Amino acid sequence: MDHFNYHKGWLAAEDVSIKTLAEEIGTPFYCYSTATLVRHYRVFAEGFKEIPTQICYALKANSNIAVIKTLANEGAGADCVSEGEVMRALKAGVDPKKIVFSGVGKSRGEMAFALKKKIGQFNVESREELKMLSEVAASLSVTANIAIRVNPDVDAHTNDKITTGRKTDKFGIGWEEVKETYADAKRYGSLNVVGVSTHIGSQITDLAPFEAAFKRVVGLVEELRTEGYAIKRLDLGGGLGIPYHHTKIPPSPADYARLITTLVKPLQVELIVEPGRVLCGNAGILVSRVILVKRTPHRTFAVIDAGMNDLIRPTLYSAHHDIVPVEEVLNKKVFEKMDVVGPVCETGDVFARDRELPQLKEGDLIAFRSAGAYGAVMAGTYNTRLLVPEVMVNGEKHAVIRARESYKQLLAHDKVPGWLS
Numbered sequence: 199m200d201h202f203n204y205h206k207g208w209l210a211a212e213d214v215s216i217k218t219l220a221e222e223i224g225t226p227f228y229c230y231s232t233a234t235l236v237r238h239y240r241v242f243a244e245g246f247k248e249i250p251t252q253i254c255y256a257l258k259a260n261s262n263i264a265v266i267k268t269l270a271n272e273g274a275g276a277d278c279v280s281e282g283e284v285m286r287a288l289k290a291g292v293d294p295k296k297i298v299f300s301g302v303g304k305s306r307g308e309m310a311f312a313l314k315k316k317i318g319q320f321n322v323e324s325r326e327e328l329k330m331l332s333e334v335a336a337s338l339s340v341t342a343n344i345a346i347r348v349n350p351d352v353d354a355h356t357n358d359k360i361t362t363g364r365k366t367d368k369f370g371i372g373w374e375e376v377k378e379t380y381a382d383a384k385r386y387g388s389l390n391v392v393g394v395s396t397h398i399g400s401q402i403t404d405l406a407p408f409e410a411a412f413k414r415v416v417g418l419v420e421e422l423r424t425e426g427y428a429i430k431r432l433d434l435g436g437g438l439g440i441p442y443h444h445t446k447i448p449p450s451p452a453d454y455a456r457l458i459t460t461l462v463k464p465l466q467v468e469l470i471v472e473p474g475r476v477l478c479g480n481a482g483i484l485v486s487r488v489i490l491v492k493r494t495p496h497r498t499f500a501v502i503d504a505g506m507n508d509l510i511r512p513t514l515y516s517a518h519h520d521i522v523p524v525e526e527v528l529n530k531k532v533f534e535k536m537d538v539v540g541p542v543c544e545t546g547d548v549f550a551r552d553r554e555l556p557q558l559k560e561g562d563l564i565a566f567r568s569a570g571a572y573g574a575v576m577a578g579t580y581n582t583r584l585l586v587p588e589v590m591v592n593g594e595k596h597a598v599i600r601a602r603e604s605y606k607q608l609l610a611h612d613k614v615p616g617w618l619s
């Protein structure tokens with residue numbers, strides 16, 4: 199459920215008209231609903247009330263500081279994968295103890311930064327990283343709390359590019375090396391081994407791979423404890439999918455939480471989960487205006503002012519987003535099949551093929567649903583297009599939470615060397 203509904207013939211985000219926002223801000227822009235974000239967080243958290251759980255929101259899904267702060271105010275910590283994300287989490291007021299630092303390639307500089315900020319946990323993804331982290335922590339005379347991220351060799355059956363838990367994926371420590379890695383961790387100085395972590399992928403629409411992976415990991419916690427390791431935390435990552443399309447409905451957060459609770463409760467560990475998409479995906483839309491409708495003998499193209507640089511998921515993952523007109527479709531409207539494409543000079547700049555939509559014309563507004571996760575964060579300036587702005591709505595209020603950069607600002611990043619002037 200989200201809070202993007204039609205009101206008096208026009209799409210609204212909570213109590214704010216999208217048409218009015220488009221006139222004020224210009225298009226394209228992302229629009230987030232506070233009520234939806236909060237609702238999703240609460241529904242998700244409700245499922246875990248039987249076990250001590252820290253929800254560490256995966257910032258990579260949407261790292262706008264206003265979004266992070268909205269979730270942090272609900273109690274969320276942060277799962278970060280770069281120094282920049284740690285900075286964002288701190289700026290949003292996330293308690294450093296609730297910050298987890300994941301990622302396969304943390305540099306020594308990033309480790310030092312996070313150690314100085316006293317973050318709660320590093321999820322270590324290789325034996326090489328373990329050694330580096332121990333050295334960096336020793337050089338700062340501090341101790342790093344670590345969980346070893348294990349790769350359970352389970353295929354999450356999601357898009358190949360966002361599957362992370364197969365043994366051939368770059369993430370985590372291979373099952374056959376896990377014990378040696380824990381032994382390394384015990385030997386190295388300046389490390390405090392607190393847990394086990396895993397994450398098998400994103401947009402997962404079936405509980406079976408979660409179950410397979412979590413069972414392996416729960417077994418590992420038991421074994422490690424028998425071998426004398428004081429494993430007090432278990433971090434099960436994120437990955438629960440959202441319904442982008444009516445044909446593929448993922449398990450509910452309640453079902454997902456029930457599975458985890460059943461498996462994890464007997465361990466009496468502190469649980470960490472790292473949801474991203476499920477919290478913010480349906481809390482955002484991307485609004486765009488039709489530049490023109492190009493009719494050829496072969497196809498009809500609705501060319502819109504958003505491009506793959508603003509929302510890359512369809513190009514990168516062949517992802518589906520529902521597209522709706524901002525003006526409510528009334529009975530007599532004529533529908534037609536069309537390709538919805540952006541203005542970027544790439545054949546792949548296509549949002550939808552053969553999509554049946556109400557007939558569109560120059561100036562019409564459309565919205566991409568479920569664009570709150572992996573949308574704005576993946577935007578760029580390819581083709582020298584301005585970075586897309588973001589707006590947040592809260593009831594009747596709205597605020598621009600990232601302004602559209604001007605061309606002056608964009609071009610000012612480039613510097614012409616002296617020898618060319």
Ligand SMILES: Cc1ncc(COP(=O)(O)O)c(C=O)c1O
Nearest residue numbers: 256400401436437472473474475
């Ligand atoms: C380590 C880690 N945790 C959490 C997430 C969040 O995943 P999702 O947005 O699918 O919940 C990701 C994303 O792939 C991740 O890599």
